[in-house]
Amino acid sequence: MSEAQARAPGMLTRIAYGIGGAAGGVKNNGFDYVLLLFYSQVLGLPGLWVGAAIWIALLVDAVSDPIVGYWSDNLRSKMGRRHPFLYAAMVPVAIAYFFVWNPPSGLEGTNLFFWLLTVTIIVRVGYTLFEVPSLSLAAELSQDYDARTSLMSFRYFFAWVGGLSVQIILFLFLLQPTENDVQGFFYLPGWHAYGLLGASIIFICIGITAAGTHHRIPHLQSPPPQRSLTLGKIFSEIWETLSNKSFRALFLASLFGFLATGISATLNQYINGFFWNFTSDQIGLLTFAIYISAIMALILAPLAGRIWGKKKAAIIIGLMAFTLAPAPVFARQFGLLPPNGTPELFYIILFVTVFDVALIIAYQMLAAAMITDIVEESELSTGRRSEGTFFAGITFVRKLAQGIGVVTASLILAVATLQPGIRPADASEEAVRSLGWGYAGTLLTVWMLMLLCISFYRISRADHERNLQALNARNGS
Template identity: 65%
Template sequence: MAATLLVVRKPSLLTRIAYGIGGAASGVKNNGFEYFLLLYYSQVLGISASLVAGALFLALVVDAISDPVVGYWSDNVRTRFGRGHPFMYAAMVPLGVAYFLAWNPPAGLDSHGLFLWLVVITITVRLCFTFYEVPSLALAAELTQDYDARTSLMSFRYFFAWVGGLAIQVALLTLLLRPTETVKMGFFNLDGWHTYGLWAALTIVGAIAICAGGTHKYIPYLKAAPAARQLSVGKVFGEIFETVSNPSFRALFLATLFGLFASGISAALNQYINGFFWEFDTDQIAGLTAGVFVSAAIALVVAPIIGKVLGKKRGSIIIGLLAFTIAPAPVLARLLGFMPANGTDTLYYLVLFITVFDLALIIATQMLMAAMVADIVEESELSTGRRSEGIFFAGISFIRKLSQGAGILTAAVVLSMADLRPGMQPGEVAETSLNKLGWGYAASLLVIWMLMILCISFYRISRESHEANLAALAARDDTGPTP
């Protein structure tokens, strides 16, 4: 048994890369839904922003209900292919097809038809994605119990999530959304959006195949489901609530709520800030996006180092405070009259430098927080006697969807207050509207991100307490601890 545990404790570099590539599916899907779907359906297809936001939020609420169910199911299912892998394989093709259709609605639909299409297709995408994402993320706690190895594993995951999402975004902005003789601004090139749907769908399917296939050989070494037992609806939800009552999980749950609430606002308004507030063209926006590849690479190196030197909790608080203060700073500086004029190279390169540095810190914070979720598993197992990786990561997925939906709604409110109507293009918006957009963007991000940092401070697990949890479990298990 010791040899088996040794394999599980230290995933090889190839395994970490395969697991990490699975994050590209998340990056592509999240990037499209958070950064472009509101813009595509409102500004390009002509539905009001509030109606689009309502459709997306409805889909998020319906989808979020599925997360704890899938998490509990994947924790307890017994198959020859383990607990999580059957879900991942089953979701792969339906998710790719549904994502393609999200960007290729039937021709001839009016606003009401597009609204109904958007509701149905986004619910489908998100449900399929839940069946992949929840058990896939839960693998992090099964592949290794080591405090630092988990940070490394989740760092690869978030690195590829950012790289995958950014790569498809750069392709969209530089190759697909090009002006034509009849379309003066690339954002309104419908053929480009349709092709993006195909490229993104193929990337999602490929990433899932690599992640599931690359970790498949570990199935015999992963934790087995508990023995079959009599279950009722009341008992199932009783076990779910018992699991998520863990104090450290509550802290991360609330931190994720506020953090992703802010991210939802930032993502939904990002293209408006770049295109309308700064008046960057599509090539410049693509350059900003490409710069984030550097951010992801820096974070991949920095996050494990910070986790080792400062610990995950302290490190995420320190770099989070720095990152989330810097993020809205350029917009605030412009509102106060301290930034170069729009259209100047100085403005562009200044924003580019700040974006690369700040996003590196933000990504590193995300990596550390994701690894913190995995460390809760053993603490919970001590008190409940059950392995509940799926439920914990489903809980984070649940709040991610609801908080991002709230972020989208808040973004729609900001756009409404700024009087940014469908069909408007850069240069056509009044200065007062741009000021309202800037203040709404910066103030909401600062307040909500600081609430996130406050919640992280209540997380209880350190390196020392994690090792104590492993020792206590070892004392309760005849097989001994992971060597």
């Protein structure tokens, strides 16, 4: 291990690395929170069709994750293993994301379905070229236990800030409410401008991460020695790498966690618009307040990791977050909250959301940092650095689980009989109550399963230090 690898990266490098998260925040915010709303409620494509297109695109994209991960672990180039992928992703992702929100006028039915399917596949596969190698950099920029938590904290901070910013601009400035469209959901020029803004941010943020970490290339890990590779050998190495017990615990935890994310994100605007009957201004202000959550999490996650260690901190914070999140919905179902349309209700939801989202973001930061510490344990047993393979495994399961989450959310909407094109004011009380039960009950169950799985992760701070010492001794450092 070189001195540069042992030394924690400077603040500018951490910020540059973290800004790349904003590209994913913008993409994920659009796809997870408003894509179903835009294509189903606004453009009139049946919700199950939209869910099917999203899920098929996720399945196609998921196949690319292990390919890109293994490829970036073994790539030999003048720019190292990761950076060629970062630079290659910039243009295609940005262009395709623009066209997601700017479909040709007049498309409907089957033609609109295939347009949605095609552009989402291009965005997702193109973004994988950036996401997997850039996430892998966290384990290479530093081998320090706490520095890795800091890197992942910056990554998730900017991801949330980037996603929040475009969503706030969408609801407060781009969508124009009318008397018959209080939320402004049906104002098409606003959605078109949203696509241009998002595409521009994605292009710039990927470029900043690639250029801002470029100077570290000479100090990053080298690929394994050249060897004769067959398809069987490649699959054997991937399987050997992913057989790590701590990785299996995180893999299953991620499966349930991202399933919950897919459900929550897809139904978020339905809960705000249909369940709480918030206006577009209230939704924008509620979203704006989550900036506070992101700042709180940026402080909380590294602090909790230093005090308790990553695993214990993730479990403690996760238990607090995931019991608090569905509490307001359950309270409403039992008549324990003020009526819709009252200022008191909005302030209660605002207060709960700020603290709950801070805990959720902190949990995500810690869980992501836990992946980086598996790298050295795996290297001791396999002799290979496999950051890309590990992160590809997590992004692979995220896409599968979120796709299932989107379909599950679509089923919840179908059971609640919320038809495409219906406006919040026209939804029946029975439909809204069914939406609430499906949303809160499903999330609470899935989140608890996630925390159960993460309890089987076994790498502590002391284990990480022993792994580094063993590697240094074996390598003669």
